[in-house]
Amino acid sequence: MPYRPIISWPKPLISFVFLLIVLSAGSIYGEDLTRMYDLEVYVGDTTGSSGEQNSAISLYLVNRTDTVAGFNLWIQLSRPDIMEFQTSFDIIPYDIYYIYTAWDPQNPSIPTDSVVASPYWVCNQWNGDLCVDSSQELGYYKCITPNSPPDPCTDYVFVPWTAGIDPVYTELKEAWVGNVDTTNTLSSGWEMITTRSITGTGQDMLITAFADQQGPPPDTRTKGIGYPQYGLKPLIKINGDIFAIDDTVTNRSAKVMINASILDYFGFSDEVGNSIGVESRYVEHYTYFMCEQWLIPDEICFYWNKVMQIECPPEGCDSIHVDTLLRGFLDVDECCDPSGEECIKGLEEWQCASQFGGTGVWHAGSILIHDGSITIERGTCGDINNDGSINIMDVVYVINYKYKGGPEPLYMGMADVNHCDGYINILDVVYLINYKYKSGPLPDCCGK
Numbered sequence: 001m002p003y004r005p006i007i008s009w010p011k012p013l014i015s016f017v018f019l020l021i022v023l024s025a026g027s028i029y030g031e032d033l034t035r036m037y038d039l040e041v042y043v044g045d046t047t048g049s050s051g052e053q054n055s056a057i058s059l060y061l062v063n064r065t066d067t068v069a070g071f072n073l074w075i076q077l078s079r080p081d082i083m084e085f086q087t088s089f090d091i092i093p094y095d096i097y098y099i100y101t102a103w104d105p106q107n108p109s110i111p112t113d114s115v116v117a118s119p120y121w122v123c124n125q126w127n128g129d130l131c132v133d134s135s136q137e138l139g140y141y142k143c144i145t146p147n148s149p150p151d152p153c154t155d156y157v158f159v160p161w162t163a164g165i166d167p168v169y170t171e172l173k174e175a176w177v178g179n180v181d182t183t184n185t186l187s188s189g190w191e192m193i194t195t196r197s198i199t200g201t202g203q204d205m206l207i208t209a210f211a212d213q214q215g216p217p218p219d220t221r222t223k224g225i226g227y228p229q230y231g232l233k234p235l236i237k238i239n240g241d242i243f244a245i246d247d248t249v250t251n252r253s254a255k256v257m258i259n260a261s262i263l264d265y266f267g268f269s270d271e272v273g274n275s276i277g278v279e280s281r282y283v284e285h286y287t288y289f290m291c292e293q294w295l296i297p298d299e300i301c302f303y304w305n306k307v308m309q310i311e312c313p314p315e316g317c318d319s320i321h322v323d324t325l326l327r328g329f330l331d332v333d334e335c336c337d338p339s340g341e342e343c344i345k346g347l348e349e350w351q352c353a354s355q356f357g358g359t360g361v362w363h364a365g366s367i368l369i370h371d372g373s374i375t376i377e378r379g380t381c382g383d384i385n386n387d388g389s390i391n392i393m394d395v396v397y398v399i400n401y402k403y404k405g406g407p408e409p410l411y412m413g414m415a416d417v418n419h420c421d422g423y424i425n426i427l428d429v430v431y432l433i434n435y436k437y438k439s440g441p442l443p444d445c446c447g448k
Contacts, residue, residue, distance in 0.1 A: 037365070038065040039268060039277045040231070043075070043256045043372025048083070049381045049414060049445060051244040055083065056181060057256055057374060058234035061225065066270050069224030070210040074265035075238060077203045078255035082376060083242040084202035086179035094171045097138050097161050115140050117161040121272045134272070137161075152324065178205045181237040186225045187211075193236075198265075205238055206265055224271050245376050252376040258369050263328055277367030279331045282324050288312055289319040332365040379411030382432060382443030386410045390443065395432050398424065417443035 040062035048055040059073065077083065102113035117138040123131035138161035145155035178195030182188045193209040211224045225235075245252065260266040268276040288309050291301035307317065335352035336343040338359050352360040379386055384394040386409075398415060400406030402425060409415040415424045418431040434440030 035364070036064065037062070037368040039063055039068075039366065040368040040370070041073070041235070041258065041268075042231070042368075042370030043258060044234070045373045045375075047375045047377050047413075048242045049377050049379065050242065050247075051380060052242040054086070054239050055242050055374070056237040056239055057372070058237045060231040060233075061186060061229055061235040062231045063225060063227045063229040065227060066276050067224040067226055068268050068276065069212065069271040070269040070273075071207070071235075072209075072265060072267045073207045074198070074259040074262070075205045075207070076257045076259050078257060080201070080203050081243065082245070082252075082254040083240045083374065085197065085205045085238055085240045087176040087197045087202045087205075088179075090175050090177045092173050092175045092177075094173055095168055096171060097166065097168045099140060099159060099161050099166045101142075114166075117166070120158065122158050122160075176200045176202070178207075179239040180207065181239055183237075185234045185236050186229070187236045195238075204259075207236065207238070209236070211271075240374075242374075242376060247378045252378075253373050255371055255373055257371045260330055260332075260369055263330065266330070275328065277331050277365075278328045280328050283327050285323045287321040287323070288317040289321070291318045330365070331367055332369065334363050334365065335360045336363055337361070377411060377413055379414040381414050381445035382417050382435070384409045384415045390432070390436065392436070395429055395436075398429050398432070402426070402429075414445055416445055419444045 042060050042062075044058040044060055046055070046057055057075075059075070061068065075085075077085070097117040098114040099117050100111040100114050102111065104110040104112050117140055119136050119138055120141070121134050122137045122139075123134045125131070125133035137158070139159050141156040142159050143153035143155070144157050145153065147154045176197035178197060180193060180195055182190070182193065187193065187209055190209055190211045193207065195208075196206045198204055198206050258266070263278070267278065270276060286309070288307050288311070289304045290307050290312070291303070292305045293302040294300065295302045301318070304319065309317075332345060333347075333349075334343040334345045335347045335355050337356040338361055342356075343363070344355060344360075347355070349362050349364075352362040354360065380388075380390070382390040382394060385397040387393065397406070397409065401408060401415075409424070412424070415428060416422070417428050417435075421427070431440065432443065435443060
């Protein structure tokens with residue numbers, strides 16, 4: 001007998017029940033299930049057992065409108081006493097490429113200024129407005145037709161990095177590298193996946209992944225994630241180690257959060273590097289200065305010092321520079337004031353009208369982000385009689401329960417040791433015997 005029900009109802013009834021479950025889940029979370037987002041990313045809810053190693057947390061992707069060929073995700077844990085992501089310390093070499101942009105007029109062989117080169121997709125052949133051949137190159141886009149704000153430049157030219165002329169420097173950085181699993185995931189076979197614990201504590205993990213670092217089609221390159229995707233297969237899995245938690249601890253759950261507050265640490269891109277789910281806006285940027293030494297009071301300053309706004313005196317700073325910058329923002333649901341300068345996230349659409357003095361304007365985004373959780377079950381996988389160790393007594397306990405009318409295991413999930421197949425039977429007995437006496441694999445319960 002299975003220890004959890006096996007459903008074998010007619011298909012129409014299954015579909016109806018499934019619809020009810022989805023609708024009720026949506027009402028629980030307060031979501032409008034009629035909304036169809038272009039891109040959804042979420043962390044799956046999972047369980048684990050106390051002291052479990054290599055517990056996998058899965059990230060999922062729902063994608064309806066574009067191919068995903070790269071992503072950046074910063075995952076954080078809410079509680080350092082529950083678990084940590086697996087990390088190892090390493091020294092990572094970084095190559096930084098520079099392009100010289102200015103030279104000493106007295107000695108043209110001496111460069112005086114440079115910019116950092118970045119990888120860009122550059123079109124090599126145009127067919128009208130359509131690019132039919134492109135390649136990824138190191139360089140930067142130089143403005144050749146300056147303009148006044150809000151559009152400070154109307155035309156650019158790509159300046160490539162040139163080997164033998166422009167320099168490259170290798171820096172060594174300390175890094176805490178995380179452990180991820182791409183087996184049977186959407187990112188399986190991708191050419192570059194890097195992981196870093198930004199804080200160095202194992203309580204966070206920044207994942208940067210690209211399907212391919214080479215040229216575009218028709219080159220044979222790793223394909224990105226096509227669409228539509230419905231979140232049926234994990235995007236990627238992060239491995240973590242659960243701490244030993246006493247069964248008397250009542251609060252046994254931790255949030256697994258996607259931090260999207262810093263755009264450099266969150267993003268998805270298509271095959272040519274275009275961001276997915278990001279919109280651009282021009283914003284005013286203020287820089288504040290105080291004069292440290294006047295040559296002529298209030299007229300000519302000998303030395304300016306850049307300060308923060310809060311450091312300005314009550315009468316204001318001596319100089320304020322205003323610039324118009326093009327910034328990217330995640331295209332998420334938000335409620336904004338009519339000018340669009342201030343927005344509130346995390347509200348429902350019906351709540352928006354009452355914000356900002358009753359003038360709130362609702363912006364329906366194209367991307368949805370969901371956090372997940374991990375819950376630590378009581379008991380230890382394989383410790384069926386709950387005596388603190390895995391031994392022959394656990395084998396006897398399962399046999400007595402299944403075949404001699406003995407008591408149920410206190411924690412049923414910890415007795416299903418053969419990869420959580422949904423049954424407690426003779427296969428679990430064999431699995432435990434192989435583990436204890438024939439060097440077989442570790443017990444593998446549902447938390448795994």
